[in-house]
Amino acid sequence: MSYLALYRKWRPMVFEDVVEQEHVVKTLRNSICSGRIAHAYLFCGTRGTGKTTMAKIFSRAVNCVDSKNGDPCNQCEVCQGILNGSLLDVIEIDAASNNSVDDIRDIRDEVIYTPSKARYKVYIIDEVHMLSTGAFNALLKTLEEPPAHVIFILATTEPHKLPATILSRCQRFDFRRIPVDSIVKRIEYIAKESGVEIQREASKLIAKLSDGALRDAISILDQCISLGNKELTYEDVLSVVGLVTDTFIGEVVDAVKNREIQRVLKAVDELVMEGKNIGQFVSELVMYYRNLMICSSVSNPEEIIDAPMDSIQKMKEQCNGLERFEIVAVIKELSLLEAALKSTTHPRVLLETTLIKLCENRMDLGDAGVLERIQSLEKNVNDIMEKGIAVPKNGSGSSTGSLKDSGNADSGKENLESEDDKRIEKKNIAKNVKGIEIWPKVLDELKSRGRMVIYSHLLDAKLIELGSNRVGIVFKNTIGKMFVEKSENLEVVEECLCEFLGKKVRVKCLGEEDIVDTEKKEEKDELIEKVQDFAEKVDIPLNIIDE
Structure with missing residues (x-):
């Protein structure tokens, strides 16, 4: 005899062998023992939960000549005939391939004949939701008032697709997922x-x-x-x-958390080279972040998460640097990736792109609560204060400095430097208020390109130089400033300026209120500097009050 698959070899033969469906077993057993057998049953539930198995056991139990406690004996002539398929009184139909009106009409014509050996003629219609609308209509009358010797058992994974007229004619049993x-x-x-x-x-x-x-x-x-x-x-x-270990997934999560893009890409390469399923990996990654979310939400996650204690402990440690709404955002991003992988021909590229996005913290936090977003901003500020941020020094674009909280003296010095930068910038604006000579050419270019609205708003504006790669446009009215500030309009203006200046520049829109006359202030500042220098030389304390 050829090899028999284990799930067929170990299919339950009696109600007692059925796993975790006691609510269905108890009802069917009692109906057999009491003789209260309905004419139509509907078995609903996900795949692999025992719907077809229960239907076959029930079909033997109602026809068994030596039934014990509602179970079939599986030894009598009727039970043996049903098991080996020689008895034609139990008919199993696959509605996925026999879903036409003619197939149901054949059943309707056959039900009038009495069974050959068994007590009941049983029709098991599997995947009944696949029947066509016409087939359902043809089945209605027979299902409502079948002959006394006929029993219908309908099995489906999608009961919501069945018409209400079918559902109301059946006794419904919902099969649960097995723990x-x-x-x-x-x-x-x-x-x-x-x-x-x-x-x-x-x-x-x-x-x-x-x-x-x-x-x-x-x-x-x-x-x-x-x-x-x-x-x-x-x-x-x-x-x-084709799965990966929990240790591998934990390392990927650590790499994403620490923003280590190279480590993440190396993990993806290892995943692909070992022939692992990318879709399955993403599903496991989603479940891992789900466990992280539970660890950050409850005090006893081990009561909910089915994982070893050492794994749960590691998840708790990983939650320390993550906010709950950030974990939720990661789950949403990975769920979108999981859906996109089903229709792409480049799953690796999509996975790498999403993981890099997560590393760069470019997630959509639009639906996060205001309080949570404020907490996120506070966290980012604290990170900057602790780790510092690289900034270019004056006179050297390649040198870098860091902003760190190193005491009141350093803090005061930084504030002073910041104020000096602002004064210099204002002074530069005032000095260059006469504008740049190429401005009329830029306006003519905009006019020749047909950008008449931008051209009209810039007619009364002035162009000033703010730095080596920055220029400013000073507007007399706020409306023109707001219009040109739009990204699509500002891009056009920058393109024209780059063309005439021969270099890449950035444009800043300014109002007239941003231009200050600093000539008198410069004279006053020079005098103050001389007095301060003299006071330092003779070691005299000086307190300047600006009124």
Whole structure:
């Protein structure tokens, strides 16, 4: 006999073997024992939770001649006929491939005939939501008033797609996802019966990957057993399903948190070269950040997160430098990436782009609360005060300095330098108020390009030099200033200026109130400087009061 897949070999034969569906088992058992058997049942739930298995057990139980406590004996002639497919009184139909009106009409014509050997003729219609609208309409009357010897069992993963007229004619049973512990117990039992030892970490990983579907878990176990090892380890399961370890994901999260782009890209390269599934990796990364969110939200995350204590402890440490709304923003970015990966031909590029975006902290925080955004700004300011920021020194574009809180004396000095810079800038503006000679040419160029609105607003404006690579435009009215300040208009003006100046310049729009007459102030400043120099030479304290 050819090899039989484990999920078929270990399909439950009686109600007692069904895992974690006690609410359905109890109801069906009682209906069989009491003889209160309905004419139509609807089994709903996600894949691999036992819908078809329950339908087959029920079809044997209602027809078994030696039923015990509602369970089929699986030994009598009727049970054996149903199991080997020789008895035609139990018909299983795949609605995905038999979804036309004619297929349902054939059923409607056949139900009038009594069963050959069994007590009931049972129709199991799997994936019933795939039936066409016409097929549903053809099924309505038969489903409402079938012959007494007919039972319909409809199974579906998407009950919301069924018409209300169908739902109202059936007894509905919702199958729950199977918990991890129950799947682990079943997996270890099947592995033991198959002559293979499996580590608890490996069985837990299989249970988590199955997402509540026992059939998926058994299929993964079947694939792992095919490795030929006498003992299945955590690493064996990872290699079979193409996953990465929690340690690898933790390192990627650390790299993103520390803004280490090179380390992130190296991790992506390692992921791709080992042949791991990028989509699966992103899903695991989303779940990891979900665990981080829980760690930052509750005091006892181990009650919610199913992970080893050392992993939870590491997650708590990683949460220290992250705000909750930042974690939520990362989850949203990764969820968008997960959706985009399904339709792209360059998954690696998308992954690298998103991770670099996360490293540069360019996430969309538009829907974050105002208080949280203020907290984020305070955090950034504190980081700058602690670590400093590189700034160019006067006279040397390549030299750098750092702003650090190094005492009141240094702070006062920095404030003084800042005020001096502002005075120099104002003085430069006043000196260059006569403008630059190329301004009329720039206006003519704008006019020739058809930018008449910009040209009209700039007619009364003046061009001044603010620095080697900065120029200012002084406006007499606020309306013109606001119009030219728009990014698309300012870009056009900068382009024309660069063309005539022969170098890259930045433009700043100014109002007349920004221009101050500093000639008298300069004379006064020179006098004050001379007095200060004299006072320092003769060591006399000097207090200047500006009134």
